[in-house]
Amino acid sequence: MSISQRYNLFKLVDYFHSRGLYRSVFLSIMEGEKSLERFSPEVVVQNPNIRNAVSLLPPIILFHGTADYSIPSDASTSFTETLQRVGVKAESILFEGKTHTDLFLQDPMRGGRDEMFEDLVGIIHAGDADAIAKDAVAPPRRRLVPEFMLQLARRVSPF
Incomplete structure (x- = not known):
């Protein structure tokens, strides 16, 4: 990957x-x-x-x-x-x-649903019914940084 x-x-x-x-x-x-x-x-x-x-x-x-x-x-x-x-x-x-940085920096810090994280976990757990069942009931990830800081980081990032 x-x-x-x-x-x-x-x-x-x-x-x-x-x-x-x-x-x-x-x-x-x-x-x-x-x-x-x-x-x-x-x-x-x-x-x-x-x-x-x-x-x-x-x-x-x-x-x-x-x-x-x-x-x-x-x-x-x-x-x-x-x-x-x-x-x-x-x-x-x-x-x-x-x-460039949304996928591995800003989005994971937002908490909640993260499309790339879900795709990665789906790929890793493919074919493992127990893991998929646990993923379905996993609590949402918690926010690590306030949204205004993530928006500011997105604007000033050279990437």
């Missing part, structure tokens, strides 16, 4: 540049353009020299918010399609209107 990642840095260089992480700075951080291949899982899994290793990958689920402005959600859908093309069981789950 993965949440909102950069799976193909070649596709993100221009996007980052348009957001202020200029191409020259980004490539300097990444040790040059040649290193992008090594740090791009979407590129790595297509390498014919590792086809046998790729076939051993477990099922993969990618989670991404559609309002993520750090890493566009199409990064997950593209990687999912690539994984499927090379024979890996993969799916992407998109959360409408969620940003």
